[in-house]
Amino acid sequence: MKSAGSLAGLGALALLALAGCDLPGKPKAGPEVPRPEEVLAFETLYAANCAGCHGVHGQDGAATNLANPKYQALIDDASLREAIAKGVKATLMPAFAQENGGMLTDAQIDALVQGMRASWRRPDAFGGETPPPYKATHAGNAAKGQGVYAIACARCHGPSAQEAGTAGSILSGSFLALINEQTLRTTVIAGRPDIGEPDWRGHIPGRAMTDDEITDVSAWLMSQKPVNPGQPYPAVSTAVQTPGEKPASTLKR
Structure with missing residues (x-):
């Protein structure tokens, strides 16, 4: 009969052997899924937080063309x-910082800024010319602006909200309600090359x-933004409808 010490020794050897085996289901070193705040890869952060509005590759989205080198050259890091x-x-752009109700840490926001710069910023994006400043230095004169629209914008965007041009209306109340x-x-x-919009030199x-x-x-x-974008709404009948009866608006007259 083997002694208790011998059995214990055999058991220890068996445990060591099993420890060295790659058993099915054995977790790998480190967490299988990193905690959200630990993700710092630009591609991952951009895909999860930006691509839905700005496009998968920073372009062809409903919002600003982030991959436009001229945009990246125009806006500074702080802005x-x-x-x-x-x-x-006054836009649909939400706050992403945790301190403002978002989900991203300061380090993740820095990773997004640095990633955009590395991916899409290009030296001499304006070909040696100096563009107007990113932010206006004084309030605009809306009365003069109407004349500017006529010579710089109307040929592509149409003379009025009811007469859209080939590039679509930018006088639509629904459009103006989404931007500032x-x-x-x-x-x-900066223009939007992804949709054929020229920069300030081509209008x-x-x-x-x-x-x-x-x-x-x-x-x-x-100044053309309506107080209540989307109005007027179709008239809604308040008449009491008998079960099975067609709405009054569908009845033939």
Whole structure:
């Protein structure tokens, strides 16, 4: 009969042997899924938080063309970071920083800014020319802006909200309700190559738009935003309807 010590020794050897085996279901070293706040890879963060509005590759989305090198050259790091962290007022851009109700840490927001710069910023994006400043230096003159719209925008976007041009209306109340004055200014200056929108040098035949013209037309466009976007709504009948009876609006007259 083997002694208790011998049996214990055999048991220890068996445990060591099993420990070295790659058993089915044995977890790998480290967590299988990292905690959300530990994700710092730009591609992962962008896909989860930005691609839905700005496009899978920073373009062809409903929102700003982030992959546009001119946009990346126009906006500074502080403004880009602030837009991500705090959101953009009067637009659908939400705040992503945890301190503002979002889900991202400061390190993750920094990773997004750095990733965009590394992926999409290009030296000499404006070909040696100096664009107007990112932010307006004074309030715009809406009255003058109407005239600027006529010569710089109407040929593509139409003369009125009811007469949309080939590039679609930017006087539509529904469109204006989703953007703010800074968004308009940025788009005019940097353009949107993903949808064929030129930069500030291509809106007026023969010359570039001036800083004042951009400021004024942005102010005028914002002045066209309706108080209640989407109105008027179709009239809704308040008449009591008998079960099985067709709505009054569908009855033949």
